[in-house]
Amino acid sequence: MRIIIGGMSVEALAMREVTRIMSSVEYWDLFNRNRVWVRNHHKRGNRIPDGLYHIVVHSWVMDYYGNFLILQRQKGRTDVTVRGRDRCGIL
Template sequence: MERWDLYTRDRVKTGQTHIRGEKLPEGLFHLVVHIWLKNPKGQYLISQRSADRPTFPLMWETTGGSVLQGEDSITGAVREVREELGISLAPEQGELLFSTVRDWVDGRRFGDILDVWEFPFEEEADLGKAEGEVCDTRWAGLSEIERMLESGELVGTLSYILKPKA
């Protein structure tokens, strides 16, 4: 059973927790992380979701997921990469690119505060050490990521990666 801490829209921890799969209370949010691993060539390591995933099976994405109860954002980011890709990252190498509140997206309640992280990385994933959520990985540049978004091969909620950094 996965538990999440609940926050206000302003990222104040409420002291309440939430069980994954239950209806999220209106006006409260949980913390989610997306992690982009970038090599010196400017490419990003993207992953293909396993066929048995309940949402977006076999689609390409960046690593990410919900931050668990008691974790902070960077701890959740490092854990997600280890679980999904079998990669151990040093937290101090991460750069928080931005954070945003996503109450509703395309008519569906997300109810999350999304932190987007970037880490330098140039090796390959070790799916043998991962937990089976991912079936393949590959490196892709921004133009390929844009093409994959347009063709529907990449999870659409990742389109923010194409916006210029402030």
């Protein structure tokens, strides 16, 4: 007997949920102080070992006239910066 919910089997729904959970886990590449790649698959949230670092980018977006891009992050809050981290295997 197969159980179908919303046109999808229970197995397909379970696999979709596992994929969603796994894709929400973020892994980083780690580098030494000279920006030499040391290892990958460091899970975000775990303590980074001493002497190792992950790359973070923080930038301001400005047009030709010197105007900065202002982003509305959430209602009533704005931000002028764009930031991010390298993810495992991206660099």
